[in-house]
Amino acid sequence: MLCPWRTANLGLLLILTVFLVTEAERAARPNDSLILHHSKENVALASSSSCMDETQITQNNSAFLTEANTSWPILMGKNAVLCCPPIALKYLIIITWEIILRDQPFCKKAYKKETNETKETNCTDERITWVSRPDQNPALQIRPVAITHDGYYRCIMGAPDGNFHRGYHLQVLVTPEVTLFQSRNGTAVCKAAAGKPAAQISWIPEGDCVTEQEYGGNGTVTVKSTCHWEGHDVSTVTCHVSHLTGNKSLDIELPPVAGAKKSAKLYILCIILAISVLIIVGFIWLLKIGRCRKHKWNKTEATPVEEDEMQPYASYTEKSNPLYDTTNKVKVPQALQSEVETNLHAV
Structure with a gap:
């Protein structure tokens, strides 16, 4: 069983140990008044176009930031503001910007607080300047950004407790x-x-493609992709270009492939041939009908007309009238007949 006074002594000893460790850590830290509070807000501001000032300084610093490097892609033609580390200006001794650009001499811009003077070495680009007076705002600005501004920018702030750095790898983007x-051969x-940098090209649908790159002297790259879809029935294709500045898609209609062209021509030829055959057969059929009608008409005109056909009523009367019937003659009395015969003999 534990005694109450022993438990209390152990608790006091633990509290004293924690207090001593905390004081030792605080004594080992540098002067907190020189460093800005490293919060999420400060990180966001450091990456924006506006810089922090002395009103953002806090005595309760939770992080010790001595150096930071940032990769910053920026579109050509925009304005850029590069910020220094978040250090209170009243504690600064000297501010120096080091600028390393491609194919250009090393540039250095410096401000000395003691003499309140600025100095530049090998800095010829007039678009890279201080935002304002260095003693008020040590940030650097580029107005506007060009391809030649690709490079590394570093701000060095000298204070009694040491130097603090912030660097930027500036990457200028070109859309x-x-x-x-469509080329002459149908591709x-x-x-x-x-x-800048080089774009990525893809096709919908995928085809047999060849991609080439051509590098310009100013750091830009031209990408060309040539595709064809041999043996596929493709009428419309889409070119999709992916780039850091944004994506773009274009469509184009393709003519029928060689096989389809040949089939279409053969189909049309068959239709024309069939129509031609029908026209010829129809013409021959009409010609034969015309000849048959003409021959029949000539034959009808050459046939003689019988008398009975020309005089149907007379013929019918003669054959049908008993007066003209030789087989049915009227009988004469015999005495009269004898007398007639005697007279005939006498004559």
Whole structure:
């Protein structure tokens, strides 16, 4: 069984140990008044176009930021503001910007607080300047950003407790000019010209493609993709260009493939041939009908007409009238007949 006074002594000893460890850590830290509070807000502001000032300084610093490097892609033609580390300006001794650009000499911009003077070394680009007076805002600005501003920018802030750094790997982006056209041999060509960095080209549907890249002297890249869909019944294709500055899609209609063209021509030829045969057969049939009618008409005109046919009523009267019937003659008395015969003999 534990005694109450022993338990209390153990608790006091534990509290004293924690207090001593906390004080030792606090004594080992540098002067907190020089460092800005490293919160999520400060990180967001550091990546934005506006810089922090002394009103954001807090005495309760929870992180010790000595150096930071940021990769910053920015579109050509925009304005850029590069910020220094979040250090209270009243504690600064010197501010230096080091600028390393491609194919250009090392540039250095410095401000010395003691003499309140600025100095530049090998800095010839007039678009890279201080945002305002260095003693008020040590940030650097680029107005506007060009391809030649690709490079590394570092702000060094000298204070009694040491130097603090913040660097930027500035990557200037250039939007490519996208075109889609059909070549003479029937293939489709998609071109993303003068982009930075190089664009990615894909096709819908996928075909047999060849992609080429052409590098410009200013760091831009032209990508050309040539595709054909031999043996596939494809009427419309889509070229999709992916780039850091945004994506773009273009459509184009393709003519029928060679096999389809041949089949269509053969089909049309068969239809024309069938129509021609029908016309010829119809013409021959009409010609035969005309000849038959003419022959029949001539035969009808050459046949003689019988008298009985020309005088049907007279013939009918003669044959049907008893007066003209030779087989049914009227009988004469015999005495009269003898007398007639005697007279005939006498004559």
